Amino acid sequence: MNLQCLFIIFCVSCVQSSLYPKDSLTRFTRSLDGIWNFRISPIDDQNVGFKEKWFASPLSQTGSVIPMPVPSSFNDITQEKSIRDFIGWAWYDTEFYVDPSWLNSNREVILRFSSVNYAAKVYVNGVNVTEHIGGHLPFEVLVKENLISNGVNRLTVAVNNTLDEHTVPPGQLVWKNGTDYPENFYVFTPNFDFFNYAGIHRSVHLYSVPSTFIKRVKLASDLIYENSSGLINYALSVNLDESTSESDYKVDLVIKDAEDKVIALYAGDYSGSVTIPEVNAWWPYLMNPKPAYLYKVVFEISKDAQLVDQYEFKIGFRKVEITEKQFLINGKPFYFTGFGRHEDSNIRGRGLDQVLNVKDFNLIRWIGANSFRTSHYPYSEEMMDLADSQGIVVVDECPAVGLQSFDNIKLNLHRQFLTELIDRDYHRPSVVMWSIANEPSSTLSSADNYFKTISSHVKKLDTSRPVTAAVSVQLSGDLMSQYLDVIMINRYFAWYSDYGEVEVIKPHLVNELRRWYKKFKRPILISEYGTDTIPGIHASPSYMFSEDYQTECLMEWFDGFDQLRADGFFVGEMIWNFADFMTAQGTTRVYGNRKGIFTRERQPKAAAKLLRCRYLNIHNASVIDHNMYCPAR
Template identity: 25%
Template sequence: MMKLKTVFFSLICLCFFSAANAQQSARLTGNWEFVRMDLGGVWEAVRPVGKGNPEEMPVWEKVSLPHCMNARDAVDPDVNYYQGPGWYRTQLAVNNPYTGGRVLLHFEGAGQKTDVYIHTVKVGSHVGGYDEFTIDITDAVEAFKRTDVFNKQFRGKVPLVIRTDNSRDLEMIPSSLSDFTVYGGLYRYLNLVYTPAVSIDKIFALPTVDNAGKLGKLVVKARLYDPAKKNSGNATVRLTDPGGKMIAQINKELSSLSGDLLLNEFSVRSPVLWSTDNPKLYTVSVTIKNGNDSSVLTERIGFRHFEFVKKGPFMLNGKRLLLNGTHRHEDHAGVGAAMTEEMIRTEIKLMKDMGVNFIRLGHYQQSRIALNLCDSLGLLVWEEIPWCRGGLGGDIYKEQARRMLTNMIEQHYNHPSVILWGLGNENDWPGDFPEFDQQKIRVFMKELHDLSHKLDDSRLTSIRRCDFCKDIVDVYSPSIWAGWYRGVYTEYRSITEAEYGKTDHFFHAEWGGDSHAGRHSENPDNQLQKIRTGNGGDERAGDASLFGGNARVSKDGDWSESYIVNLFDWHLKEQQNMPWLTGSAQWVFKDFATPIRPDNPVPYMNQKGVVERDFTPKESYYVFQSYWTTKPMVHIYGHSWPVRWGDEGEAKTVKVYSNCDEAELWVNGKSYGAKKRNVQSFPAAGLHWDVVFNKGDNSVKVIAKQKKVQVEDSVHFRYETEKWGKPAKMILEKVKQEGDIATVEVKLVDDKGIQCLDAAAFVRFGMIGDGELIDDLGTSSGSRYVQLYNGRAVIRVKANNAVNKISVKSEGLKTVFIDL
């Protein structure tokens, strides 16, 4: 067992590298067909079909990969999302350039059970929706090429058929009780790989450095793939520094190719250290030569050391680093889990631009693309397996957890970003099995902890919210939701200090609350008067429900952006004065789909993100920027608040979020003076002004200064002084036209035509015609059934060059229509 005092680190991930005389890899993205149902058998996907043959299924649709079976229905307000089988088919032109080489299918992830066929021959299976796996199809391809149908029916192509299945299964992790959608489909990239007869499966590169950062050491091991039992070869290992200069190279004859082979131990004097501000990466390249063919695998690594000080802060390379973190789900509007590389890059870059230096990947191992970005951008990572809620199953269940932990560690071993291997989440949450035995859960948690350190003793283990296991893992996060599920946000520090005292190595994962994008409030904290204080900040069974139980903000609050920025602001202010705090991770960066929240303002969405599901930033994104970034920025609260309200002559608060030293505010051309930023002055670090608005239109501008740098921001809105009554009718109108896309807006008004700015009823959009609603996106402006935000809601419509009739209805009011 390693000592926690100082932890040395750096690691790797399986990736095929395309180079001359090396294995060659290509993504299989196009020419796929898909059907969302089960077949009688694989032959239904490959049997000969003639024109007009009534036996051919008519429901195959053309798709591209990555593809998620639940891209839309995960947030469809009117159905339960599909959990069951789906079939994919394509045809491959297989031409392996290597004599005696192998043909592999490398899956970067597929959910949740996968069966793979070449024609009708099953060549492999995998259980687990989030780890990578590789299936060798060489023998099946060669056998199929010798059949008559290869040339006659398939004209020299090889039919590939894949069945995925995300059906509910109690003996599989994650539990369907989890607060996220258990997606199905080929939702990560699939690669066709050609390798020589002897190829590199994985390399394991472990860089360490002494406390002074002067002497580095790199241990390089390799695991080879040698199905023909060649049992000999030559290895070349090259080490290149962050500037591209090769600093070491060795050659080694191999008399055995089995097991994990130690290739070399390098010494590196005064290595350039990897850090969150300066994520410098070295390159390790391993070449295995057998005969005339070579196999090459390249990994990027980082020298650094970290420490979770006992009863103290987090240290990176000998200096304290406050971990400013968030969480990530693989989930996006319109595609579900099937995020493209470009989407993943956009998301991780948005996190970095918000000032994040730490990400917890919840609640499963994620795409290699995300991990590579964390390495290159300087984001530390807690990655975990999906043992999430439900209890503990039997032998099949436990074997999957062991296998996924092993896969996660081996596949992501070389990433310098990873510091914590998460063993589970909310394992104190029963529900899947008649027995809930805490002692058995403790025994299995200890087994996973030991397995993690056996596989990788350079990192620590962690879990969140399972108090009866907190003594087993290296780093523990209790449940603290002050101001949302329990208590008020001003209790955050006292609750956190109490929990910190109960464990040696504390981290605060998950805090925050939901906000309905576009909903704002003039008095967001009024709801706190009803909340009982002094009862802790942990969430408990039923707290996510919008009905019944004790008074709590999550149930009784207004879910406004105005409230949540105050909650975030207070937490971030307090964290600046906790010298012992390792750090925290706000839950969650982006809104995501979940089957257990059908009654939320956007049904089936967890709305705790600081950006919407389509990357649209909420107001809270800029609160974090103001605390966590150094590049000068300024943001006036209220860019999505078109109408403010109050009495004529009443002073209203304008909040400005900025990391600059001072800011000056102008309202309707009049200066309200400059203010100095003070982190401990709440709200908005002292950058708040009380202003009397004009009745009607108003313009607000701010100029912030940081030394010689000046940045500015502005907003425009209407100030409503008339009092509105009970909603009497809806008004539906087109507010924007961009090409073939129109945006329509509904407003609820009283009998005098005044907009009911506190109206939060559900409305349902519909349409008749050849166009389509752009809905099932899981956003406040991309859902046909959605709660109003300040008495209004919008949706976009694709006209398809046709005349369409749009409708909107709400309970108790007359349905209204508009022609487009």
């Protein structure tokens, strides 16, 4: 099934918008989250829902349904293997009422999905209103003309999680028909080591805006060292009422400090620059006594002195720079201490979980980390808000994981996802780099021009942040790193090779990274390293999968990191992984990937307390507890 052929989209009502739905004096939001109806398509007739027009009436009238929470992954909600491992078209629907005032002639109504994985067809009252390819990023559409005010409305969504050689990320679906396997037996193999969770993963909103409304803002903030001032550059895109033009409206900016005090008012235009004197800089956690200082920027458009629309952002003034050896934030060297992560939890899968998000940030700060990578896809806007407000630096990664071939279909999708990601997160102070890929087959000759094109595309969209990617191939054949500003390297010495031989870690690490720096002369960090560990298993001498082996390996890695830090070009260490996470079944996975320093339930393994000692000491942080393991020296 080629999803690209199924999704030829013509949508006159689609809205390109990176604005998260929020209430204001002019905007009103309604969440459609809750328990929806759900059904998977039969394996032997995946298109039956379209042929029988399941979208034209309630799902419950065309067959059996089960309750399904939104947001969540559908895979782990039931006891059915057929749903957990399902690949293909799954159907959702729900019903809702609309405030009649929302349907007035001077209002518009927008339907927004924050994430549906992987592809979606959306119907309102039986009409196909929009389609989208790609999980993890938002999409929305104007729907006022499809809604009714005097009765119940129905929202139907068809979701497909099939991945193939042309999707980003890629996968392979092989049918075993005509063999000794059961009828309609298939094997799905993703090109990545995490479970292919699917469904409506993040919140669904219906929101009302004026007929003339702010639909997009490109907003950048910068720190000017000389006079400690902050620079705001902005460009508004406005959806205009048919009877008006841009010249009919006035644009104003209201700047507020962290205490919500108005510090500046500016009468502006649809684009421009604003300078704020003597600002408080946004600093990462543990880098300054007052980290994560945020200002509010409120954009207002008015007509004849009457407010028409209003939207508020939170921004931070900070500057990111790189030299041949250093990564700088606000002119000071920054050293990444953090993790690769996953949006993954028991039962919910990849579904938005605000409770878990807050718990994770408490653990990140407790352990002394200052950063994480959104491996291997964009994380929720709610997660990114927490990073902005708590001073946790983010390497923002697109879904291009495990690319093993390079063609124009994949290239266009890759560029689309990066455009959507940068559009969504451009204003965020926590985001300091764009990661364009994780572990691609970058030794293929076709990778050269492919990543040249991708890197150039990102730099056209954003000149203020470095471009990076995570490399897994060897130095001699890599064709991607030449187009990166900062090089991230994934390595698993004494785990996927030289099993059990911890003494190989330090010489392999130090010697190899010195060769990378000698060739490219740019900052380097380790973006993945680690070992699978089953909590409670101990062995002396240490043995693979034991907690003792994980901690011994970490100490070897730490010694190597310290040697590289002394060389000056090594700018960070991100362990794999923050927490255990689910994967496809296989002989090398004991109920998922166990490389987390926390369990999937967020309980610490011994390595977590060892890592806490290291991270806090690196940052010279003072703590009042002894809840860490510090090795004797």
